[in-house]
Amino acid sequence: MGMSAHQSPRMKNDEWLTPPEILAPLGSFNLDPCAPVVRPWDTAANHFTFKDDGLSKPWHGRVWCNPPFGREAVKWLRRMAEHGNGIALIPARTETAMFYECVWGRADAVLFIKGRPHFHYVDGRRADFNSGAPICLVAYGKRNAEALQRSGLGIVLPIERARSTGEKDNG
Numbered sequence: 001m002g003m004s005a006h007q008s009p010r011m012k013n014d015e016w017l018t019p020p021e022i023l024a025p026l027g028s029f030n031l032d033p034c035a036p037v038v039r040p041w042d043t044a045a046n047h048f049t050f051k052d053d054g055l056s057k058p059w060h061g062r063v064w065c066n067p068p069f070g071r072e073a074v075k076w077l078r079r080m081a082e083h084g085n086g087i088a089l090i091p092a093r094t095e096t097a098m099f100y101e102c103v104w105g106r107a108d109a110v111l112f113i114k115g116r117p118h119f120h121y122v123d124g125r126r127a128d129f130n131s132g133a134p135i136c137l138v139a140y141g142k143r144n145a146e147a148l149q150r151s152g153l154g155i156v157l158p159i160e161r162a163r164s165t166g167e168k169d170n171g
């Protein structure tokens with residue numbers, strides 16, 4: 001499996017946690033709608049897990065979303081675009097249908113992370129291997145685009161919203 005499973009062939013399930021050094025510079029979040037049941041650290045003030053099914057719940061406030069990857073990922077990105085306030089972590093596969101539907105013309109900025117991050121196991125250990133692929137952060141809402149600019153995590157590309165989307169800007 002390649003990046004459709006997650007970023008690397010060795011990352012065969014969804015339980016790969018965002019490195020704290022990526023989360024910390026982005027500031028605090030109100031909700032992580034797709035968090036592990038047992039987690040070594042909080043990613044937001046509130047969390048939904050697969051037991052809640054985060055997609056079926058109302059979302060609130062500033063959302064952090066490192067979604068389950070593969071075919072499920074687009075559902076989470078669509079929800080982020082509709083919600084309009086938060087930051088998502090996804091593979092930097094800029095040519096994909098998901099990127100065209102949910103990032104280009106829908107988001108406010110995308111940050112291309114410098115290097116390949118090492119994700120963490122649910123017990124907090126850092127993987128020995130890196131993501132094996134490029135990773136980006138996608139900001140929905142102007143304040144989240146500003147947070148990407150301040151973070152120092154990589155190069156930020158502002159995105160002009162497509163006029164036809166009619167998305168609200170809650171950020």
Ligand SMILES: C[S@@+](CC[C@H](N)C(=O)[O-])C[C@H]1O[C@@H](n2cnc3c(N)ncnc32)[C@H](O)[C@@H]1O
Pocket residue numbers: 014015016017018032033034035036037043048049050051052053054055065066067068069
């Ligand atoms: C790539 S991990 C990211 C975890 C965490 N958000 C982070 O940034 O460190 C994706 C998480 O989504 C969870 N998940 C999978 N399906 C879910 C669902 N329907 N509702 C909520 N969480 C789900 C998985 O258990 C996994 O912990």
